[in-house]
Amino acid sequence: MYNYYFALASQNFLLNEEPLEEILRERTEYYQNINKDVDFWLVLDPIFLSFSKFDKNYINRNSSYAAIISLDKNFIKWLKLRIGFVSIGEFRSNSTFVPNR
Template sequence: MLASTAVSLGSLGSQLLNSPSHNPTKPFLLPLNKPLLKSPNSITSSSFLKSRTSVRTAVAAVDSSDAAVQQAGGEGGSKSYHFVVANAKFMLDEEEHFQELMSERLRLYGERNMEQDFWLVIEPKFLDKFPNITKRLKRPAVALVSTNGPWITFMKLRLDRVLQDSFETHTLEEALASSRIDIEFEKPVKWTAPYAKYKYGWWEPFLPSKTSNV
């Protein structure tokens, strides 16, 4: 390659010297706006950047498409609902942080004018579809149900002693259907925690009957 380049340079110099317009008193100059050789690296870099941009665009398109499909719901107009469930005593009376987490999320949705997409369901009927869960579950049970799967996974990690799963159904009413029962908890003889005992009924704002879209 070096030899062929040298031959090309020699031919070009010979043509310039023999040109009628050549003045031997002026130094020999090559045009600055036309480089003799184009670096192979520059070609490779340009091609690589273009292909990389194309790949990024394609990936972004796939991600957006997947998100649109997930947002539209499942096949036949069904929608995915995610939940964590435990016995009512643990969820509503014993777990130290649950009430605070729920109240904080409800406040956040109110400030951002977002439609509520999470509910507490006492004795949910969808549990009949999960025999592997019901056989491990003390009754009565309470489920936290939401269309937001990642948030339910976070709540599973946060609450720890709960069971998690999901299901699909066509209507919100079916998803939140329950065998409503009255639940009562015995008051502790002595309360030693540094915070006040949760007030009975704190969960009522999160029940389906208390939300405007159910």
């Protein structure tokens, strides 16, 4: 069983109002420097929301969302501190995450 952690916000906020590309690029470079495999993904309109653990009052059904998903809980906590206006949560899965589904 795999534990996944995520930071969720509107697509507009994450993609246009925050320097997300820079944040993820720096994280990727850091992982390369310490020889760690990348364990995070950016997902648009995530489908896992219905079975994840987080405050669902945050969701507006008429909005588009984006999520950064990771196996590293501390990375998601750090994103919450760095970005601020995101909701964090978690979910479990029997299989490895496939972002294009």
